[in-house]
Amino acid sequence: MHEYIIFDFDGTLVDSKEAVISAYNQLARKHGFLPMKADMIDELMEMSVLERCKALKFPIYKLPIYAPQLFKYYKEGIRDILFFPGIKETLEELKNRGYKLAVISSNEEENIRDFLNMQGIDYIDDVFCSSSLFGKDKVIKKFLKAFNLKANEVMYVGDEVRDVVACKKTGVKVIWAGWGYEHIEHVKKESPDYMAYEPDDILGIL
Incomplete structure (x- = not known):
């Protein structure tokens, strides 16, 4: 699991x-x-x-x-930033099912934590950030090492090609978030492990 x-x-x-x-x-x-x-x-x-x-x-x-x-x-x-429709409910269900939740992003940790605090979200366990637009694989490796995790013990959900590429480099399975910003034709070329078109699809994939 x-x-x-x-x-x-x-x-x-x-x-x-x-x-x-x-x-x-x-x-x-x-x-x-x-x-x-x-x-x-x-x-x-x-x-x-x-x-x-x-x-x-x-x-x-x-x-x-x-x-x-x-x-x-x-x-x-x-x-003015909002969760995508259905995301908050999906996060809550994942937490109820016993999963630990984390964020790995190229944004700043302070921005992410400020947003989560404003939304009253206290069940995302960890936030790791990359200082480089294309350095997310290094942060994923750092995350795995920090918690003594194997690649098959985590699943990554991201919307961009660079998310898929980073996961391929680390051996982590990745779900492409089809409601995000990257065009599907770019993502398909990198062959994500799974494709979700609504946040609720994540639950079915898992």
Whole structure:
């Protein structure tokens, strides 16, 4: 049996699209990147992360430099972020079934914990965060080592290609969250172990 169910945060647990866009546009205005306009969003959502950065003329190699500013702007809009419909009920049912719950994200731990506290969620056991957009596999390995877990004792739920890639590198099974931000055609190429189209599907997969 899986001991832990690990969730990505943005795009999996929460619909933070507006907060992310707002934070990015504040950063773009300050540093001269192309802003995200409303009529660009659908097209951008069909692109990979690297393609989005290229389209917006955002130098992804400078993300570690800009990340603290981006998360500061994100934090300003955190009260407007909501769980995706059905997620909270799924988390509660998982907890009732005896699973431990965790979050592994590229967001800041402070942002995630602030959101969970505002929502009155005290049953997510652990939050681990990556300082790198593409370093999630290292955080998963750190998580497994911290709790002396084998890869087959956890399940990861995430919405992006990089979530699937990170899990493949660590041997952890991954459920793709179809309600999130990554286009299905990008995700299919990486062959996630399972595909969930509604949060309730996670219960059936487990």
